[in-house]
Amino acid sequence: MSLTLLNFHAVRNLQPVEMTPSSRINVISGANGSGKTSLLEGIHILGMGRSFRTRQLKHVIQMDQPYMTLYGRLSGEPEVTLGVRRLRAQRELELRLKGDKNARLAELVEAMPLQLINPDAFRLLEGSPAGRREFLDWGVFHVKHDFLAIWKHTRRALKHRNALLRRGRIHPQEIAVWEHELAVWGEQMDTLRRDWFSSFLPVFEETLKVLLPLPGLSLHYARGWDKEKSLAAVLHDSRPTDQQMGFTQQGPQRADLRIRINKQPAVEVLSRGQQKLVVSALKLAQGRFLERTAQRHCIYLIDDLPAELDEQNRQQFCGLLEDMQCQAFITSVEPSALKNAWRTGTSVAMFHVKHTKEGFSDLLSDS
Ligand SMILES: Nc1ncnc2c1ncn2[C@@H]1O[C@H](COP(=O)(O)OP(=O)(O)O)[C@@H](O)[C@H]1O
Ligand SMILES: [Mg+2]
Structure with a gap:
């Protein structure tokens, strides 16, 4: 599965884009500010419904334009078309999948699995657990089909319990109902995450070995509550302190991936460059794992790769991409x-983003 056509209208500074990526590996070059990252941002919005640069999609809409549209076609039998439109005056996205106007975001996400590797990637190690939880759940979502439904049930039960905790007096029977729900679905979520993690771990270790051998590095899954107790018991026992705090302190909403070097948090020990390689290994491993277990291929958006890696690492990184079936969009000035990073014989499509006189940018194909 790969993108065979991209049509963007009014995305940042880009002139209307019509791109037909003929290869698996696509390199997009251009001066600073020409719009390379904007092109990746457009693909990201098409597959995820959000940007990696801003929380507010209205900023992505070209100045003075009332809306932007993004359209993509994925190869396969049959082909799949995806569309996203965002009006400046309307918060909601209009989504389309295979022509269906009532498509939901989860369906777009499922149709086009995306992984982003950019200069901010090291934040996955440094930042809050939310980013690592998202990484974990991306993996589970794409291989375990009941995950989304279980996740929704869990979230609903958690919302209800939190609302009750914030209320002055709680009726024990009322909160017990939601605690039971949360315990049932939360345990199921943990089972799926744990299963996924145990099969993903060896793929990650194998990938890391290629990029950066770090023998002391370990990756753990933490489920978000006491190891010795059931979720039901944890919720019951922590009810009084949860009530004081006004929220549920333990549960699947606190799950995390812990990355350590000889028992110390990896962020405290590794250089920035090493952190980027560890994150690259995590993200490449996601794609490799998806290929092996679900025979599905994700699309990599790789922003500013050369700037991040030295010559040897570039070759190893590119070698891992070449060994996969995935499609990649890679930007570089x-x-x-x-x-020199690709093996001889690898076909690489080259695109160039060029400023025009009006201050906009054109995407030109070099082939
Ligand atoms: N909403 C917008 N409308 C028009 N131009 C924009 C908008 N947002 C950003 N830009 C401009 O588009 C360009 C985007 O550059 P960017 O994609 O980051 O380039 P690159 O990755 O090639 O350095 C910048 O020059 C920026 O000023
Ligand atoms: Mg850029």
Whole structure:
């Protein structure tokens, strides 16, 4: 599965984009500010319904334009078309999948699994658990089909319990109902996450070994509550303190991935460059795992790769991509920056983003 056509209208500074990526590996070059990241941002919005640069999609709409549209076609039998439109004056996205106007975001996400590797990627280690939970759940969502339904039930039960905790007097029977719900669905979520994690771990270790051998590094899954107790018991026992705090302190909403070097948090020990390689290994492993278990291929959006890696790491990174079936969109200021990183015979499509006189940018195909 790969993108065979992209049509963008009014995305940041880009002139209307019509791109037909003919290869698996697509390199997009252009000067600073020409719109390379904007192109990746457009693909990200198409597959995820949100940007990686801003929380407010209205900023992505070209100045003075009332709306932006993004359209993509995925190869396969049959082909799949995806569309997203965002009006400046309307918060909601209009989504389309295979022509269906009532498509839901989860369906777009499922149709086009995306992984982003950009200069902010090291934040996955440094930042809050929410980012790592999202990484974990991305993996589970794409291979375990009942995950989304279980996640929704869990979230609903948690919302109800939290609302009751914030209320002055709680009727024990009323909260017990939601605690029971949360315990049932939360345990199921943990089972799916744990299963996924135990199969993902060896793929990650194998990938990391290629990029950066770090023998002391370990990756753990923490489920979000006491290891020794059931979720039902934890919720019951922590009810008084949860009530004081006004929220549920333990549960699947607190799950995390812990990355350590000899028992110390990896962020405290590794250099920035090493952190980026560990994150790259995590993200490449997601795609490799998806290929092996679900025979599905994700699309990599890789922003500014050469700037992040030295010559040797570039080759190892590119080698891992070449060994996969995935499609990749890779940006770089210099078109030649990755020339020596690919094996002989690998076909690489080159695109160039160029400023026009009006201050906009054109995407040109070099082939
Ligand atoms: N909503 C917008 N409308 C028009 N131009 C924009 C908008 N948002 C950003 N820009 C401009 O578009 C360009 C985007 O550049 P960017 O995609 O980051 O380039 P690159 O990754 O090639 O350095 C910048 O020059 C920026 O000023
Ligand atoms: Mg950029």
